Amino acid sequence: MDVAEATATQQTFDVERVRADFPILRQQVHGHPLVYLDNANTTQKPQAVIDALSDYYLSSNANIHRATHLLSERATRAYERSRVLLQRFINAGDSREVILTRGCTDGINLVAQSWARPTLKPGDEVLISWMEHHSNIVPWQLVCEQTGATLRVVPIDDRGDLRMDEFDRLLTERTRIVAMIHVSNALGTIAPVADIVRKAHAAGAVVLLDGAQAAAHVAVDVQALDADFYAFSGHKMFGPTGTGVLYGKAALLDRMPPYQGGGDMIASVTFEKTTYNSLPYKFEAGTPNIAGVVGLGAAVDYLNSIDRDSARAHEDGLLAAATEQVATVPGVRIIGEARAKTSVLSFVMKGIHPHDIGTVLDNEGVAIRTGQHCAQPVMDRYGITSTARASLAYYNTASDVEALVRALHKAQELLG
Ligand SMILES: Cc1ncc(COP(=O)(O)O)c(C=O)c1O
Numbered sequence: 001m002d003v004a005e006a007t008a009t010q011q012t013f014d015v016e017r018v019r020a021d022f023p024i025l026r027q028q029v030h031g032h033p034l035v036y037l038d039n040a041n042t043t044q045k046p047q048a049v050i051d052a053l054s055d056y057y058l059s060s061n062a063n064i065h066r067a068t069h070l071l072s073e074r075a076t077r078a079y080e081r082s083r084v085l086l087q088r089f090i091n092a093g094d095s096r097e098v099i100l101t102r103g104c105t106d107g108i109n110l111v112a113q114s115w116a117r118p119t120l121k122p123g124d125e126v127l128i129s130w131m132e133h134h135s136n137i138v139p140w141q142l143v144c145e146q147t148g149a150t151l152r153v154v155p156i157d158d159r160g161d162l163r164m165d166e167f168d169r170l171l172t173e174r175t176r177i178v179a180m181i182h183v184s185n186a187l188g189t190i191a192p193v194a195d196i197v198r199k200a201h202a203a204g205a206v207v208l209l210d211g212a213q214a215a216a217h218v219a220v221d222v223q224a225l226d227a228d229f230y231a232f233s234g235h236k237m238f239g240p241t242g243t244g245v246l247y248g249k250a251a252l253l254d255r256m257p258p259y260q261g262g263g264d265m266i267a268s269v270t271f272e273k274t275t276y277n278s279l280p281y282k283f284e285a286g287t288p289n290i291a292g293v294v295g296l297g298a299a300v301d302y303l304n305s306i307d308r309d310s311a312r313a314h315e316d317g318l319l320a321a322a323t324e325q326v327a328t329v330p331g332v333r334i335i336g337e338a339r340a341k342t343s344v345l346s347f348v349m350k351g352i353h354p355h356d357i358g359t360v361l362d363n364e365g366v367a368i369r370t371g372q373h374c375a376q377p378v379m380d381r382y383g384i385t386s387t388a389r390a391s392l393a394y395y396n397t398a399s400d401v402e403a404l405v406r407a408l409h410k411a412q413e414l415l416g
Contacts, residue, residue: 013310013314013394015314015394016397018306018311018394018395021047022044022045022047025044029367030362030363030365031365033403034365035365035403035404036367036393036396037366037391037392037396037404038367038369038389038391039343039391039392039396040185040344040369040373040389040391041369042235042241043236043393044238044393045295046238046299048301049240049298049299049302052298053291053294056290059074060075060078062074063075063287063290064288075294079100079290081297082100082293082296082300083098083100083280085301086098086100086245086296086297088300089303091222091224092222092223092247093223094250095280096250096253096278096279096280097248098246099246099248099279099283100244100245100284100293101244102242102244102289103233103235103244104135104211104212104236105135105139106246107231107232107244107245107246108135108136108139108208108210108231109139109259110246110283111177111179111208111229111231111246112139112140113259114256114259114283115206115229115252115256116143116147116177117146117147118256119176120143120147120148120149120176121147121148121149122148123174124149124150124174124175124176125149125152125172125175125176126143126150126151126152126175126177127152127153127167127171127175127177127178127179127200128178128179128180129153129156129167130153130154130155130156130378130381131156131181131186131187131189131375131378132179132180132181132210133186133210133373133374133375135210135212136179136180136181136210137377140179149176150174153170153377154167156187156189156378156381159337159338159339160187160336160338161189161338162189162191162192164192168199171200171203171205172203173203175200175203175204177206177208178205178208179208179210180193180207181209181213182209182210182214182220183211183217183218183342184213184344184375185373185391186344186372186373186389187341187344188342188343188345188346189336190214190218192340193225193227194225198226201226206228207228207229208227208228208229208230208231209230209231210231211230212231212233213236213342213344215236215237216236216238217312217343218312220232222247227247228248229248229249230246230247231244231245231246232245234293234299237299238299238302238303238393239292239296239298239299240289240292240295242289242292243289243292243293250279253279253280253283254279258282258285259285260286261274261285262285262286263285263287264281264284264285264286265277265281265282265283265285311394314394315343315393318392318397318398318400318401319342319343319344319392321398322345322390322401322405325401326345326347326390328405329409329412330412330416331412332348332349332408333347333348334346334347335384343392344390344391344392345389345390345392346387346388347388348384348387348388349388349412349416352411352412352416354370354386354387354388357370357388360407360410360414361388361407361411364403364406364407365403366407368388368389369388369389370389372385373387
């Protein structure tokens, strides 16, 4: 989308109405209106989510699935309602396939330990990409150490696109699982996940997709994608921290042993033999983040209440405008120019450390992230140690982009 199209889209999406739902955005930071461009790190929460959390504690707080009293029934109903909302949000066929987790990291570790650890043998391979978040690297390194399997990595090209020729070469009959990022948090690349799933299945491998950066930005349909596992975090899609989802196909989840032992995940316990609860509870040991899950349900309700296609077009327009304008700041080099991108603009500035860019921007009220973004191999790939990263949500505006560019010019004047 070019800037003219972007401007037209921005006129059809009522961003000011949406912004009014996010109270945190109304504040001043260092004497400037807050410009929040750190959404890939975590998103802000609409009033509806904040209200759901406080309403839960004001009127329904109790433990779930256990007691017979009214509050426990209310809490259980609210918790399970969120599961169904999340099931519909990703178009899973069955709510038993929606495991409520602490976040994306938790979901990936669950698959690594509960599916991969009992499955992998020496000689088997796990295939990931060069643009994974550490959360989709380290769990596989751990399980490779535990099982003797080998980790293989698909490179990316200079633009930040996955090298599909290398994917085709590295995907063999030894590949047991392909674990791929859906949207890169460091580069914004949207990976060709439909193609990846199709090819992996043809090679006999199962597929896990890391949807941490996708859920808030692109429509996710796990049945259409045919993903075997899909993990994401609540806090990156306007919900509370400490919540997330692992989707898994029931046929796979049913055969997997529990991840953790404890309350709620059992059918019966004796010292001689314990039997496990049915899906999804088999994978939800202990008291979960009940309030958080209720809040995540409110976040899904909120997302359902906005026109997500227009929101996406609005974000795409802002990304196009930001990319064009940031590139004109002297000394800027954009990191990540993939053909399909969403919401993330990473860059470096000649002679200025990204942390210093971050500090100057913060003084101007502009919040971005600087560092390696938990994606050190991506930094190594580009021969840099870190980037500055502006990341968008649909509540950002054209004037946020202008403030970013103004502040970058200031950083250039002060430090360049
Ligand atoms: C692509 C990607 N995967 C995984 C994660 C981990 O998410 P969480 O820390 O919420 O578990 C992140 C967080 O930034 C991410 O961007």
